[in-house]
Amino acid sequence: MVKNLFSTAEDYRHYAQKKSNAHYRMSEKAKSKHNFLGIPVAASTTIVGTTIFTTLNSTSQNLYVQIGIGLLSLSAAVLAALQTFFNFGDVATQHKQxxxxxxxxxxxLDIFLLRHGALCEDEPLDAPLKELREIAAELDDIVKKAPSVPDSVYDSAQTRVATRPIHRL
Structure with missing residues (x-):
């Protein structure tokens, strides 16, 4: 029974590390997407704003310049709408949390394994089991609140935990 307890704790530990890595990866992806949309929005709105003022003061208004400014203005509005709709900044924050x-x-779980690692087969398991149940409940709560991670990202998440188990006495 003691062996099963530690095996389960190690499995939870591996799962938590892999989920953490996957969420960090998703956070970075969302942050990149936020910047991918945000930088063109800022640049295009700045260009449109300054160009409109120069064309208003200009005596010769070129039709192509006006069409170009109109298209740039439209693309800035579309990019801003996409940035607002996808809300990549908040998604990145949720994944990071x-x-x-x-x-x-x-x-x-590291502390749990270190604290209870020297248990013998004849020692009572009530306290360690209760503690492990509480940790499992914490994992369940995180799953309920966390944004989803695609299977491909989770499967590709690397973890050091599998090759670096907690050594028990």
């Missing part, structure tokens, strides 16, 4: 939560649980 989930990753940090999983990392905190992994630390709890």
């Amino acid at each position: 989930a990753a940090a939560s999983y990392e905190a649980v992994r630390h709890e």
Whole structure:
């Protein structure tokens, strides 16, 4: 029974690390997408704003310049709408918070394994089982609150935990 307890704790530890890594990866992807849309929005609106003032003061208004400014203005509006709709900044923050939560649980599991690692087969398991149940409940709570991660990102998330188990006495 003691062996199963530690095997389960190691499995939870591996899961928490992998989920943390996957959420950190998703956070970085969302941040990149936010910048991918945000930089062109800022640049195009700045160009449109300054160009409109120069064309208003100009005596010769070129039709091609006006069409170009109109298209640039339209593209800036579309990009701004997409940035607002997809809300990549908030998505990045949610993934980063989930990753940090999983990392905190992994630390709890490290301490759990170190604290109870020297248990013998004849020692009572009530306290360690209760503690492991509470940690499992924390993992369940994180899953309920965290944004989803595509299977491909989760499957590709690397983890050091599998090759670096907690050594017990």
